[in-house]
Amino acid sequence: GQNIDQPTEMTATEGAIVQINCTYQTSGFNGLFWYQQHAGEAPTFLSYNVLDGLEEKGRFSSFLSRSKGYSYLLLKELQMKDSASYLCAGPVSNDYKLSFGAGTTVTVRA
Amino acid sequence: EAQVTQNPRYLITVTGKKLTVTCSQNMNHEYMSWYRQDPGLGLRQIYYSMNVEVTDKGDVPEGYKVSRKEKRNFPLILESPSPNQTSLYFCASSGGSNQPQHFGDGTRLSIL
Numbered sequence: 001g002q003n004i005d006q007p008t009e010m011t012a013t014e015g016a017i018v019q020i021n022c023t024y025q026t027s028g029f030n031g032l033f034w035y036q037q038h039a040g041e042a043p044t045f046l047s048y049n050v051l052d053g054l055e056e057k058g059r060f061s062s063f064l065s066r067s068k069g070y071s072y073l074l075l076k077e078l079q080m081k082d083s084a085s086y087l088c089a090g091p092v093s094n095d096y097k098l099s100f101g102a103g104t105t106v107t108v109r110a
Numbered sequence: 111e112a113q114v115t116q117n118p119r120y121l122i123t124v125t126g127k128k129l130t131v132t133c134s135q136n137m138n139h140e141y142m143s144w145y146r147q148d149p150g151l152g153l154r155q156i157y158y159s160m161n162v163e164v165t166d167k168g169d170v171p172e173g174y175k176v177s178r179k180e181k182r183n184f185p186l187i188l189e190s191p192s193p194n195q196t197s198l199y200f201c202a203s204s205g206g207s208n209q210p211q212h213f214g215d216g217t218r219l220s221i222l
Contacts, residue, residue: 031208042200043153045210087153096141096160096207097168102152 004101006088011107018075020104022088026069034062034073035087037103043087046073075106083108112137116201116214123191124222131186131217133201141204142184143168143211144176146197153200159184191221 004024012018024032031050035043049055049064049071061074075082088101114135123129135142143158145168155168159178173195175187184203188195198218202211 033210035211042213042215043211044213048208048210050208089153096158097166098143098155098158098207098211099169100145100153100155102150 004088004090004099006086006101006104008102009105009107011109012078014078014080014108014110016078018078018106020073020075020086020088020106022071022073022101024069024071024088024090026066029066029069029090031090032064032071033089033098034071035089035100037085037087039084046086078108080108080110082106112212114201114203114212114214116199116217118217119215120218122220122222125192126190129188129191129219131188131199131201131219133184133186133214134182135184135201135203135212136182137203137205137212138181139203139205139212140181141206141209142178143202144174144184144186145200145202146170146195147200147216148197156186156199188219191219193221195219196221 006022033048034046036046037043047062049062054063059076064071085103085105087103117132140161144156145153147153154170156174157176159165200216201214204211
């Protein structure tokens, strides 16, 4: 499957900003997803980028650069409830086979 | 309410005893998929289905079977479970490859 890399863990303080990077192989790429997963729960959809640039949704924004095989998820004004794992995922060439990164565990401290 | 329903939520069983994990969605989605999630490895796709009677292997299909006889159902079958299939399993559905996936609540399988 697609090789998708993201950091394992990040820690930040309540109210701060954290940026989670994701890199992937560019061949056969057709859009990239970000999901949030709280411990013991199912992943939930955060964002989908298919064109280059930044998409903002409230406190969360996602950026994509297709030529660089790079994306990031930006979490602003961090709250304790944002402590979770954040998963980067991309469709591969046939558009239906989906590969996930191993996830980045974000811990928000008071 | 739009949802993906998996059953059972938890199962402890023994090596070699066939089991089926059911998955049903009520959103009329064409695309369904099964994943397993293991610590440090993230979500890995087992099988996926693009429509009724159309299924294909994901990254880790060995030891698993699926079927898609109806649009709403996509069961995962372990014909002869082994301890290395102990994991957390998620079923998901979506309206297409560029649409968000809706995940079930997960099934925690322990194979002794």
